[in-house]
Amino acid sequence: MMQMLLQALPLAVIFAGAFVMMLLSRTRTFGLGRFNLVAVAFLAVSFLLGLLQYGGSAPRLLWQGTFGPAFIVDDFARLFDLMFTAGAMLTLLINTDYFRSRRYYNGEYFALILFSVFGMMMLAHTNELVSAFIALETASLSIYALVGYHKNNLISSEAMMKYLVLGSMTGVFFMLGTALIYGAVGATDLTAIAAFMQHAGEGEQTMVIVGGTFIIVTILFKIGAVPFHSWVVDVYHGAPYPVTMFMASTFKIAVFAIALRLYLVDFATVQTVWTPVLQAVTVLTLLGGSWLAISQQTVKRMLAGSSIVHSGYLLIALTSAGMGSQVAAPAIMFYLIAYFLSAVGAFGVLSSIASQSRRQMTYEDFKGFADRHPYLALTMAVFMLSLSGFPSTIGFLGKFYIFSGAIESGQLLLAGLGILTAFISVYYYFRLIAMMYFYPGEGEAQKLRVNLSSTLIAVMAVLIIWGGIGTSLIPFVPGADGIIDVAQQAVAALAVPTP
Amino acid sequence: MMEKVLTDIIFLPFVAALLLGVLRAPLGWLRLGALLSSLGVLALVLAVTAGFDPDGGMQYMRHLPWIANYGIAYFVGVDALSLVLLLLIAILIPLLYLYMWHEKRKGYWYNMMLLQTGVTGAVLSLDLILFYLFWETMLLPVFIMIGRYGSGDRQRNAMKIVLMTVMGSMSMLLAILYLGYSYFAATGGWSFDLENLSTLRFSPLTSVWLAAGFLLAFAIKIPLVGFHTWMAPAYGSSPTPAVVILSAIMAKLGAYGIWRFGYGLFEPTLKLYAPFIMALAIIGMLYFAVRAVTENDLRRMFAYASGSHLSLIALGVFVTNLYGWGGSLYFIATHALSSAGIFIMIGLLYKRVGSISIGALGGLAQQAPRFALFFVFFALSIAGLPGTGGFVGELLIIVGAFKADPLIGMFAATTMLAAMLYVFWMLQRTVFGSAGACSSACRDLDARELAMLIPLALLLLVTGIVPSLFTPIFEPQLTAMLAMLGGAR
Numbered sequence: 001m002m003q004m005l006l007q008a009l010p011l012a013v014i015f016a017g018a019f020v021m022m023l024l025s026r027t028r029t030f031g032l033g034r035f036n037l038v039a040v041a042f043l044a045v046s047f048l049l050g051l052l053q054y055g056g057s058a059p060r061l062l063w064q065g066t067f068g069p070a071f072i073v074d075d076f077a078r079l080f081d082l083m084f085t086a087g088a089m090l091t092l093l094i095n096t097d098y099f100r101s102r103r104y105y106n107g108e109y110f111a112l113i114l115f116s117v118f119g120m121m122m123l124a125h126t127n128e129l130v131s132a133f134i135a136l137e138t139a140s141l142s143i144y145a146l147v148g149y150h151k152n153n154l155i156s157s158e159a160m161m162k163y164l165v166l167g168s169m170t171g172v173f174f175m176l177g178t179a180l181i182y183g184a185v186g187a188t189d190l191t192a193i194a195a196f197m198q199h200a201g202e203g204e205q206t207m208v209i210v211g212g213t214f215i216i217v218t219i220l221f222k223i224g225a226v227p228f229h230s231w232v233v234d235v236y237h238g239a240p241y242p243v244t245m246f247m248a249s250t251f252k253i254a255v256f257a258i259a260l261r262l263y264l265v266d267f268a269t270v271q272t273v274w275t276p277v278l279q280a281v282t283v284l285t286l287l288g289g290s291w292l293a294i295s296q297q298t299v300k301r302m303l304a305g306s307s308i309v310h311s312g313y314l315l316i317a318l319t320s321a322g323m324g325s326q327v328a329a330p331a332i333m334f335y336l337i338a339y340f341l342s343a344v345g346a347f348g349v350l351s352s353i354a355s356q357s358r359r360q361m362t363y364e365d366f367k368g369f370a371d372r373h374p375y376l377a378l379t380m381a382v383f384m385l386s387l388s389g390f391p392s393t394i395g396f397l398g399k400f401y402i403f404s405g406a407i408e409s410g411q412l413l414l415a416g417l418g419i420l421t422a423f424i425s426v427y428y429y430f431r432l433i434a435m436m437y438f439y440p441g442e443g444e445a446q447k448l449r450v451n452l453s454s455t456l457i458a459v460m461a462v463l464i465i466w467g468g469i470g471t472s473l474i475p476f477v478p479g480a481d482g483i484i485d486v487a488q489q490a491v492a493a494l495a496v497p498t499p
Numbered sequence: 500m501m502e503k504v505l506t507d508i509i510f511l512p513f514v515a516a517l518l519l520g521v522l523r524a525p526l527g528w529l530r531l532g533a534l535l536s537s538l539g540v541l542a543l544v545l546a547v548t549a550g551f552d553p554d555g556g557m558q559y560m561r562h563l564p565w566i567a568n569y570g571i572a573y574f575v576g577v578d579a580l581s582l583v584l585l586l587l588i589a590i591l592i593p594l595l596y597l598y599m600w601h602e603k604r605k606g607y608w609y610n611m612m613l614l615q616t617g618v619t620g621a622v623l624s625l626d627l628i629l630f631y632l633f634w635e636t637m638l639l640p641v642f643i644m645i646g647r648y649g650s651g652d653r654q655r656n657a658m659k660i661v662l663m664t665v666m667g668s669m670s671m672l673l674a675i676l677y678l679g680y681s682y683f684a685a686t687g688g689w690s691f692d693l694e695n696l697s698t699l700r701f702s703p704l705t706s707v708w709l710a711a712g713f714l715l716a717f718a719i720k721i722p723l724v725g726f727h728t729w730m731a732p733a734y735g736s737s738p739t740p741a742v743v744i745l746s747a748i749m750a751k752l753g754a755y756g757i758w759r760f761g762y763g764l765f766e767p768t769l770k771l772y773a774p775f776i777m778a779l780a781i782i783g784m785l786y787f788a789v790r791a792v793t794e795n796d797l798r799r800m801f802a803y804a805s806g807s808h809l810s811l812i813a814l815g816v817f818v819t820n821l822y823g824w825g826g827s828l829y830f831i832a833t834h835a836l837s838s839a840g841i842f843i844m845i846g847l848l849y850k851r852v853g854s855i856s857i858g859a860l861g862g863l864a865q866q867a868p869r870f871a872l873f874f875v876f877f878a879l880s881i882a883g884l885p886g887t888g889g890f891v892g893e894l895l896i897i898v899g900a901f902k903a904d905p906l907i908g909m910f911a912a913t914t915m916l917a918a919m920l921y922v923f924w925m926l927q928r929t930v931f932g933s934a935g936a937c938s939s940a941c942r943d944l945d946a947r948e949l950a951m952l953i954p955l956a957l958l959l960l961v962t963g964i965v966p967s968l969f970t971p972i973f974e975p976q977l978t979a980m981l982a983m984l985g986g987a988r
Contacts, residue, residue, distance in 0.1 A: 391632040397566070400628070400676070404569070407680045416673060423669045430642070430661055438646040438654045469632070471565060471573070481566050
């Protein structure tokens with residue numbers, strides 16, 4: 001019992017934190033700074049608890065007596081937990097200045113962030129479809145509210161409406177799929193479904209396949225895969241900067257957590273049915289996302305468009321994993337870590353600029369940025385290089401693993417297309433570097449404001465470089481090699497049968 | 500100590516840049532640090548050369564695990580091929596630092612130091628992923644130098660060179676990944692080690708497209724005609740040191756890559772490509788020569804001239820006999836020296852006159868005789884004046900081409916004639932003739948400028964007059980490689 005409690009503690013801390021923040025949000029005596037501090041404290045405790053538990057132990061079900069097989073604790077989920085809590089902490093810390101400069105932020109913001117982190121953690125831990133739906137909706141609902149957090153801003157409200165209506169629509173598909181699967185299998189936990197699929201005849205599988213397809217539609221919508229992408233650019237654009245950062249860094253990763261688990265554990269036997277569909281979606285996503293990213297004028301929208309392309313890369317790996325590549329599943333984990341670092345960094349820079357000025361931040365606005373803010377520009381350049389997959393950054397290794405997985409599974413054309421879109425991405429990412437560095441800046445170079453957000457951003461940039469070239473020759477410091485080991489270990493946990 | 504020397508050579512400039520950057524060195528320290536780092540590299544490279552055994556194949560190797568799960572290693576080594584390029588880089592960079600001694604923009608110095616690490620690393624890498632890393636990262640400083648410190652439509656031209664070269668590298672990356680996977684499929688373990696990968700055998704169709712992946716990258720870097728559209732704009736917009744690096748070093752890396760990776764991995768397939776590439780090279784030699792004749796801007800003129808000569812080098816690489824190969828390698832070195840010389844002279848001219856348009860110049864000889872002397876010398880060395888190193892290289896390639904096929908030989912010889920044509924015509928209008936833009940304000944060369952030009956000129960003379968000093972360094976290896984190709988046939 002005690003041990004179960006310990007296992008559940010990282011989640012429980014966040015859950016408790018969310019309620020505490022909700023209760024506190026009405027108090028007038030608390031300033032934003034203090035709200036921030038309390039929220040980060042909860043996240044940090046959860047992060048540390050997760051870190052201590054990480055590694056080694058066999059997967060086990062959480063309170064099987066009460067919840068049945070609904071929740072599972074394994075290294076796969078724990079690694080995701082770490083990313084969510086870290087992402088939320090970074091979001092809060094980097095944006096300290098930002099929401100001080102905006103009047104519309106108050107205590108609920110922090111409660112919503114924590115609720116959505118809780119939903120995402122649940123999603124990573126879930127081993128059953130109904131709880132997955134609940135987790136997904138917990139995370140999504142909080143995010144819908146966060147997107148429209150700036151109530152008086154029309155763009156923000158419009159983005160929220162768009163996201164809410166479309167998101168709820170597709171969320172229903174998940175439930176419908178679950179119902180169909182329940183109809184066929186008589187259970188909704190992944191282990192039972194997997195067992196059913198292994199022994200069922202072809203005719204019996206049909207309903208599960210149809211149900212699974214509905215579930216895949218929801219997942220594809222949440223990661224912004226083409227043709228379910230119509231919301232991405234507007235929602236990313238309309239949401240306040242910290243929320244965009246939060247969505248890009250954590251929510252997308254959370255959806256991949258459930259996608260990986262479903263795809264690798266549950267539906268493994270019928271991957272032949274979905275692989276062609278996923279391949280088609282991948283092609284559309286890569287090309288459509290690239291087109292969207294190229295055609296944007298503001299940097300935030302470009303990053304939104306390019307986040308679709310990154311979903312496309314991840315889909316390449318997902319199909320490769322389905323086609324028997326050993327590399328691909330760890331590649332997804334690694335790529336998520338790489339994308340996490342780069343996207344958090346890039347959006348962090350954007351919102352730290354936004355906290356000082358009210359510009360739209362088009363490409364043109366970045367002219368001469370390197371002269372005005374040499375250090376911020378340098379870190380932004382690092383993030384852009386990493387996102388474009390330039391060697392010597394962690395983004396390169398991420399693409400390296402994904403493309404080698406695609407080649408391993410025989411998907412040469414998809415690998416080729418991925419490389420083509422990576423080439424296209426050089427254009428829109430380097431365009432920003434060019435804007436920052438190639439034009440003289442007006443006015444004096446501003447001194448670097450050494451504060452928490454600039455320090456964190458710098459740390460992320462260093463991590464990105466280290467993740468790309470780090471050597472394990474230095475004792476006690478894990479190199480680039482170490483991260484892929486972690487990813488492999490996490491995915492290996494999925495293959496271990498639960499007791 | 501000596502097994503680490505290549506690592507020191509690669510990373511000394513990078514570490515220097517990092518230290519100076521962290522210390523926020525003032526300009527004086529910065530340029531001193533840059534110069535000292537490059538001289539340190541030069542000393543180390545000379546030590547390597549002194550201890551180099553021409554019959555020893557790959558030497559000074561160092562192999563460290565990097566990303567062990569995927570067999571990616573930090574694997575460097577030097578053989579005769581890479582030694583030639585290594586020497587070139589080590590000699591040219593300190594001279595370029597002398598050229599930019601009064602350069603006040605700090606980023607310029609940092610970029611040059613990073614660039615040195617990039618090109619040196621690419622030359623010495625024996626692991627394909629490591630090679631790719633350096634091959635790509637050396638592009639960044641060039642991108643920044645053109646876009647930030649260049650002239651003309653620099654932003655656009657910087658973007659253009661990046662996009663075109665990245666397009667090539669991406670196709671190479673796909674081929675590299677496929678090679679690594681094939682090794683995995685064959686042996687059960689990943690590897691990107693050049694030696695390991697060269698043991699793989701592919702079906703003809705597979706190796707045709709794999710080779711294409713690599714060749715596209717190299718063809719763009721060289722550049723062969725058709726893949727050259729970035730060249731003239733980039734040369735035109737670049738600041739002088741970047742032009743020198745582009746033409747003297749980076750373009751040569753394309754030819755080097757064909758040798759190292761093309762012949763190393765897909766020798767039989769390369770024979771299928773040879774007729775096409777040789778045809779492209781011949782078209783390039785003539786087409787670029789014609790463009791050079793009609794060009795009025797000095798820098799663009801020599802950009803095209805350099806394209807013409809690089810096509811000749813590419814031709815030599817595909818003429819698989821000792822003359823062709825020896826000539827190409829020799830010409831790689833000497834053309835680098837003479838093109839560095841001429842582009843530095845053009846840079847100096849621009850600083851003095853403010854114009855490098857051939858029509859506006861004239862009468863250099865009267866105003867600045869020493870300047871004119873060096874200018875004429877380097878221009879003639881580009882045209883392959885007997886007694887300069889360029890002549891030896893070109894002659895060897897042409898002889899090799901004649902041995903392979905008299906028709907190709909004749910085309911190759913035409914390049915030399917065409918070069919004479921545009922160089923003499925240019926000289927006549929700039930150095931002699933009536934005084935143009937270069938009026939009495941035209942300073943002659945000062946001591947610092949002489950200090951960077953004299954070594955180049957001396958090296959060109961020595962390589963031109965006593966080639967027998969240098970050929971023994973690389974001939975044994977080329978003979979051995981050719982013998983292996985003969986064996987494979």
